[in-house]
Amino acid sequence: xxxxxxxxxxxxxxxxxxxxxxxxxxxxxxxxxxxxxxxxxxxxxxxxxxxxxxxxxxxxxxxxxxxxxxxxxxxxxxxxxxxxxxxxxxxxxxxxxxxxxxxxxxxxxxxxxxxxxxxxxxxxxxxxxxxxxxxxxxxxxxxxxxxxxxxxxxxxxxxxxxxxxxxxxxxxxxxxxxxxxxxxxxxxxxxxxxxxxxxxxxxxxxxxxxxxxxxxxxxxxxxxxxxxxxxxxxxxxxxxxxxxxxxxxxxxxxxxxxxxxxxxxxxxxxxxxxxxxxxxxxxxxxxxxxxxxxxxxxxxxxxxxxxxxxxxxxxxxxxxxxxxxxxxxxxxxxxxxx
Amino acid sequence: xxxxxxxxxxxxxxxxxxxxxxxxxxxxxxxxxxxxxxxxxxxxxxxxxxxxxxxxxxxxxxxxxxxxxxxxxxxxxxxxxxxxxxxxxxxxxxxxxxxxxxxxxxxxxxxxxxxxxxxxxxxxxxxxxxxxxxxxxxxxxxxxxxxxxxxxxxxxxxxxxxxxxxxxxxxxxxxxxxxxxxxxxxxxxxxxxxxxxxxxxxxxxxxxxxxxxxxxxxxxxxxxxxxxxxxxxxxxxxxxxxxxxxxxxxxxxxxxxxxxxxxxxxxxxxxxxxxxxxxxxxxxxxxxxxxxxxxxxxxxxxxxxxxxxxxxxxxxxxxxxxxxxxxxxxxxxxxxxxxxxxxxxxxxxxxxxxxxxxxxxxxxxxxxxxxxxx
Numbered sequence: 001x002x003x004x005x006x007x008x009x010x011x012x013x014x015x016x017x018x019x020x021x022x023x024x025x026x027x028x029x030x031x032x033x034x035x036x037x038x039x040x041x042x043x044x045x046x047x048x049x050x051x052x053x054x055x056x057x058x059x060x061x062x063x064x065x066x067x068x069x070x071x072x073x074x075x076x077x078x079x080x081x082x083x084x085x086x087x088x089x090x091x092x093x094x095x096x097x098x099x100x101x102x103x104x105x106x107x108x109x110x111x112x113x114x115x116x117x118x119x120x121x122x123x124x125x126x127x128x129x130x131x132x133x134x135x136x137x138x139x140x141x142x143x144x145x146x147x148x149x150x151x152x153x154x155x156x157x158x159x160x161x162x163x164x165x166x167x168x169x170x171x172x173x174x175x176x177x178x179x180x181x182x183x184x185x186x187x188x189x190x191x192x193x194x195x196x197x198x199x200x201x202x203x204x205x206x207x208x209x210x211x212x213x214x215x216x217x218x219x220x221x222x223x224x225x226x227x228x229x230x231x232x233x234x235x236x237x238x239x240x241x242x243x244x245x246x247x248x249x250x251x252x253x254x255x256x257x258x259x260x261x262x263x264x265x266x267x268x269x270x271x272x273x274x275x276x277x278x279x280x281x282x283x284x285x286x287x288x289x290x291x292x293x294x295x296x297x298x299x300x301x302x303x304x305x306x307x308x309x310x311x312x313x314x315x316x317x318x319x320x321x322x323x324x325x326x327x328x329x330x331x332x333x334x335x336x337x338x
Numbered sequence: 339x340x341x342x343x344x345x346x347x348x349x350x351x352x353x354x355x356x357x358x359x360x361x362x363x364x365x366x367x368x369x370x371x372x373x374x375x376x377x378x379x380x381x382x383x384x385x386x387x388x389x390x391x392x393x394x395x396x397x398x399x400x401x402x403x404x405x406x407x408x409x410x411x412x413x414x415x416x417x418x419x420x421x422x423x424x425x426x427x428x429x430x431x432x433x434x435x436x437x438x439x440x441x442x443x444x445x446x447x448x449x450x451x452x453x454x455x456x457x458x459x460x461x462x463x464x465x466x467x468x469x470x471x472x473x474x475x476x477x478x479x480x481x482x483x484x485x486x487x488x489x490x491x492x493x494x495x496x497x498x499x500x501x502x503x504x505x506x507x508x509x510x511x512x513x514x515x516x517x518x519x520x521x522x523x524x525x526x527x528x529x530x531x532x533x534x535x536x537x538x539x540x541x542x543x544x545x546x547x548x549x550x551x552x553x554x555x556x557x558x559x560x561x562x563x564x565x566x567x568x569x570x571x572x573x574x575x576x577x578x579x580x581x582x583x584x585x586x587x588x589x590x591x592x593x594x595x596x597x598x599x600x601x602x603x604x605x606x607x608x609x610x611x612x613x614x615x616x617x618x619x620x621x622x623x624x625x626x627x628x629x630x631x632x633x634x635x636x637x638x639x640x641x642x643x644x645x646x647x648x649x650x651x652x653x654x655x656x657x658x659x660x661x662x663x664x665x666x667x668x669x670x671x672x673x674x675x676x677x678x679x680x681x682x683x684x685x686x687x688x689x690x691x692x693x694x695x696x697x698x699x700x701x702x703x704x705x706x707x708x709x710x711x712x
Contacts, residue, residue: 141487165655295511
């Protein structure tokens with residue numbers, strides 16, 4: 001039986017990947033910091049008791065080495081990160097310690113303890129920042145726009161470097177935005193779907209968002225972890241872009257979410273004064289707030305996943321509207337259960 | 339009087355830059371790490387009380403891995419300009435110490451930027467970040483300019499890439515005057531002895547006088563764009579005097595192999611080198627020796643002696659084969675042009691290290707008892 005070690009196992013991607021690997025017959029070790037935050041995701045997927053918990057903090061090399069020696073994994077997936085862009089402007093050093101230096105520690109530990117293990121590093125579309133409107137592929141130059149993006153860029157290259165310098169089977173997936181009902185509540189998509197559900201149930205008045213014009217390439221996380229697994233099954237380690245190739249604005253996301261909750265959104269005003277109002281009642285449901293703008297904005301991100309399609313045979317199929325509806329439905333259901 | 343803060347003051351560039359800024363009338367503050375081994379040899383002439391500039395030159399203990407320390411220094415000094423030259427700057431060592439290299443070279447830069455922002459100095463303090471041609475690593479185009487995509491090939495380069503982009507990010511996010519100088523290799527008699535150029539000139543002087551038998555090398559085919567550090571620190575200063583913060587490639591635009599560097603260094607001392615064999619078997623031998631009259635009496639080196647060999651341990655886990663800079667932008671915008679040619683650079687280093695070898699030779703012969711005469 002193959003063994004997989006997943007760091008950041010209680011995050012969105014870790015949870016879906018655990019589910020996938022369990023279904024494939026893997027023994028799955030979830031490596032998280034102590035505490036119970038995020039356990040709800042494993043619980044919702046019904047896999048809480050099947051994932052073997054092991055404590056791992058990516059800030060501590062000896063801890064990582066110890067876990068690798070005990071678990072002896074065949075595959076290691078690194079999802080552990082301070083993954084929130086806005087927060088990285090507040091805590092740039094911690095973000096770098098975890099996202100950047102943490103990966104060096106992982107790679108060093110693998111090189112020493114499990115050099116034959118295969119390694120996946122979660123890279124991100126934020127590496128590209130936004131320059132021009134062209135689709136990004138694996139050869140597009142990077143221009144990160146946040147301490148988060150810079151830290152992930154370091155992690156990307158140190159992974160490439162350990163592959164080239166030491167022959168590790170180490171691959172990076174440059175993932176464009178990927179969402180799901182398990183997305184963290186601080187991210188704009190989930191914030192909106194949750195608000196739509198709560199407003200529908202009369203539990204919330206309205207929702208405040210940042211840049212409505214920001215465009216993103218949004219896919220379904222559950223499909224993305226399939227590509228991640230396939231990357232580690234390749235004979236040769238390589239880097240791949242994972243994306244849908246289509247982009248929508250935050251504004252469109254809000255429209256779709258409120259529509260799934262039974263509202264029809266109309267937009268009034270411009271810039272910071274722009275509002276999303278309920279077409280039937282005229283009630284304001286969405287407002288713009290400066291506090292959710294980033295110091296340096298990333299306006300547009302669209303990925304070209306041609307390489308993943310050709311080499312991994314991977315194509316995402318969930319449509320944007322269906323993804324948003326899925327998220328709103330899940331948030332509605334959670335409110336009903338409560 | 340303008341105030342400058344220099345991290346890495348004890349290094350080659352720190353020393354040349356301090357000299358330049360003192361000459362321009364700056365008050366210069368240098369950050370040095372506490373070390374059990376003496377590390378101020380390159381700057382002792384600047385803080386020596388007999389130096390007329392000593393009153394404008396101050397040293398502080400500090401460390402790029404210590405946020406509190408950096409923030410306090412910047413708060414106290416309130417510098418107009420910060421030059422971040424401090425780093426674990428050796429590529430091969432970065433494979434041994436990747437985490438420390440990331441902490442010092444990558445996060446260290448952010449700690450400085452954060453301090454500037456936190457202290458409300460974003461409009462006052464300009465910062466120069468010492469970026470490096472190692473960012474280009476496996477080069478994506480030839481020659482490399484400000485628009486060439488990076489491809490780092492070592493933990494050192496990855497850490498420096500972090501520093502490069504976080505500098506750009508703080509400029510874009512907070513309007514800090516923060517600029518990168520992407521400096522190609524720059525050498526001098528003050529270069530650290532663990533770097534290949536200095537290792538070569540040190541060895542040649544010692545080999546000539548019989549203080550060392552052989553020079554052990556890594557990849558001699560590596561091509562580099564080499565300039566003189568004194569020229570390059572002038573570019574650093576110019577970068578911070580611009581109206582707008584921008585990034586610049588600083589290079590000569592000419593490229594030579596490590597082998598060529600060895601040949602020229604040997605030639606400067608009157609040694610003609612021939613090459614035999616390939617790869618790790620390659621050797622460099624003496625084809626002819628014609629030392630200068632001043633040292634000839636002490637030279638026992640003879641034709642046929644093997645003085646260069648390859649040792650695999652000096653290969654990097656991932657090689658950077660070629661680096662060649664395109665300095666067009668720095669010439670156009672900064673009006674900067676290197677003055678020292680490659681041949682002059684090698685000659686200056688070789689001559690300086692011959693002197694060092696002579697005093698070693700003299701000391702050894704005299705049984706280390708004749709310091710005065712050596």
